[in-house]
Amino acid sequence: MEKRELFRKYTGIFGILVLFAVGLFLFGRHERKEETVSRAPVARPVKTLVLSAPAARDVRTYPGKILASQRVDLAFRVSGPLVELPVRKAQNVAKGDLLARLDPRDFEIQLQNVKSTLANAQAQLAAMRAGARKEEVSALSSQLASSRARMEEAEAQYRRFERLYKEGAIAAAEFDRYKTAYEVSKATVNEASQELQKAKTGARPEDIQAMEATIRGLESSVKAAESALSDTELRAPFDGIVADRYVENFQSIQRDQPILALQDLKDLEVVISVPEQDLTRARSADAVTVQVRFENIPGKTFSATFKEVATQADPQTQTYPVTFRMPYPEELMVLPGMTVEVLLGFQSNATGDGGFVVPTEAVAAGEGTSHFLLVVDEPALTVRRVPVDVLSFRKEDAVVSGDLAPGTRVVVAGVSLLAEGEAVTLYAPEETPLPAAE
Incomplete structure (x- = not known):
C-alpha cells in the first residue's frame, strides 16, 4: 500500500511538471509570434x-473670403462727452472728413489758462532783461531811506528799553516787543537795499536762465493743450467706408475706447488656405495665375496678385493662409466677409x-x-x-x-x-x- 501511494504521489508531481513545461512552450511561441508581427515593416508616408x-496648366479651385486692404478701429486720445456723430454704417467717407466730436469746452479753457500763464512769464522775462526804469529806481531809493529812518527809530527805542530791562524797570515781555520791532526794521532795510541794487544792476544771469526754462516748459504745455483740443475731433485717416459704429451720440467716452470701424475698399484682399503640395509647386509669380470668381457673376473672373503667405500652418487643416490683392470691381458691390472662388493655375512641370x-x-x-x-x-x-x-x-x-x-x-x-x-x-x-x- 505504501509503494502504491508513493507511486501515485510521484506520478502526480510528474504530471504537474509536464503541464508546466507545455505551458511555457506555448507561451514562448505566442510571444515570438507577437514579436514577429510587431516587427513587420510599416509603410512610410512620402510626399x-x-x-x-507639356503646355498643360493645372487649375485648382479654393474657397476664399474678401477682406479690406486696411481695417482700423478708430478711438479718441482724450476723454469727454460725445456731442457729434454724423456718420452711419456703410457710409463712404473721404480722408479728413469729421467722423465724431467730443465737447471741447474744458480743453479750450485749459488752453487759455496755459496761454495766459505763458504770456505773464514772457512779460516778466522782458522786464528782467530791460532792467528798472529811472522812476522805479528813484521810488526804491525813497523806500530804502524811509525804511532806514524807521529802523533808526526802532533801534533807539530798543537801546533805551534795553537799559530799563537790565535795571529791572520793565518786564521782559515789553522789552521783547521793542527788540522784535528793531529786528523787523533791519530786515525791511535789507530787503529794500537788495531791490534797489537789483533795479540798478538788472536781473542776475541765472535768474534770466531760470525764467527762460520756465517759459519753455509753458510753451510745451501750450502745445499739449492744443493737441488735446485737436484730439476732440475724430477724422478719417483715409478714404473708406464705415463698417460699424460702437457707440451712440451723447455718450461719455473714455480715452482709447473704440468709436467706429473704418475699412479701405479701394483694394481688396482675398484669403485662401493652400495645402503644402501646392505651395511647393508655386515657387514663383510666373508659375501660377490667380483668378477670382464671384457667385453672382457666373462665367467672369477678375485677376489678382500675390501679397503674402503665412509661414505657420493651421494646426487643424495643415494648410497655409495665402493672401492676394485685387482692385475693387466697379460693376459689383463687394463687402468684406463675402465668399468667392479663387482659381490657381499652376504651370506644367x-x-x-x-x-x-x-x-x-x-x-x-x-x-x-x-x-x-x-x-x-x-x-x-x-x-x-x-x-x-x-x-x-x-x-x-x-x-x-x-x-x-x-x-x-x-x-x-x-x-x-x-x-x-x-x-x-x-x-x-x-x-x-x-x-x-x-
Whole structure:
C-alpha cells in the first residue's frame, strides 16, 4: 500500500511538471509570434509630385473670403462727452472728413489758462532783461531811506528799553516787543537795499536762465493743450467706408475706447488656405495665375496678385493662409466677409523637350556620377529607382530626363530614407492634374 501511494504521489508531481513545461512552450511561441508581427515593416508616408503634360496648366479651385486692404478701429486720445456723430454704417467717407466730436469746452479753457500763464512769464522775462526804469529806481531809493529812518527809530527805542530791562524797570515781555520791532526794521532795510541794487544792476544771469526754462516748459504745455483740443475731433485717416459704429451720440467716452470701424475698399484682399503640395509647386509669380470668381457673376473672373503667405500652418487643416490683392470691381458691390472662388493655375512641370522640372531634393545621387528618381508604382504603392539625366538647374528646381511620362508620381522628399521596392503611403492627397484652363 505504501509503494502504491508513493507511486501515485510521484506520478502526480510528474504530471504537474509536464503541464508546466507545455505551458511555457506555448507561451514562448505566442510571444515570438507577437514579436514577429510587431516587427513587420510599416509603410512610410512620402510626399509626391505628379508629372504633367507639356503646355498643360493645372487649375485648382479654393474657397476664399474678401477682406479690406486696411481695417482700423478708430478711438479718441482724450476723454469727454460725445456731442457729434454724423456718420452711419456703410457710409463712404473721404480722408479728413469729421467722423465724431467730443465737447471741447474744458480743453479750450485749459488752453487759455496755459496761454495766459505763458504770456505773464514772457512779460516778466522782458522786464528782467530791460532792467528798472529811472522812476522805479528813484521810488526804491525813497523806500530804502524811509525804511532806514524807521529802523533808526526802532533801534533807539530798543537801546533805551534795553537799559530799563537790565535795571529791572520793565518786564521782559515789553522789552521783547521793542527788540522784535528793531529786528523787523533791519530786515525791511535789507530787503529794500537788495531791490534797489537789483533795479540798478538788472536781473542776475541765472535768474534770466531760470525764467527762460520756465517759459519753455509753458510753451510745451501750450502745445499739449492744443493737441488735446485737436484730439476732440475724430477724422478719417483715409478714404473708406464705415463698417460699424460702437457707440451712440451723447455718450461719455473714455480715452482709447473704440468709436467706429473704418475699412479701405479701394483694394481688396482675398484669403485662401493652400495645402503644402501646392505651395511647393508655386515657387514663383510666373508659375501660377490667380483668378477670382464671384457667385453672382457666373462665367467672369477678375485677376489678382500675390501679397503674402503665412509661414505657420493651421494646426487643424495643415494648410497655409495665402493672401492676394485685387482692385475693387466697379460693376459689383463687394463687402468684406463675402465668399468667392479663387482659381490657381499652376504651370506644367514638363519642359516640352522631353524634360521635367522637379524639386532638387527629389533627385538622388547614384553610383559614380549617375542620378535617379524614386517613382511610386500604383496601386501597389512601392517605390523603384528610375535613372535620370540632370539637364540643368532652375533656382530650387532641377530639369531631368529619363524613362518618365506625364502622370508619373515621383517622391520629392526623404528619398535617401527609402529602399528599392519599399512600401509607402501618400502623405498628401491625390494630385491628379485638373483640366487645363481655357
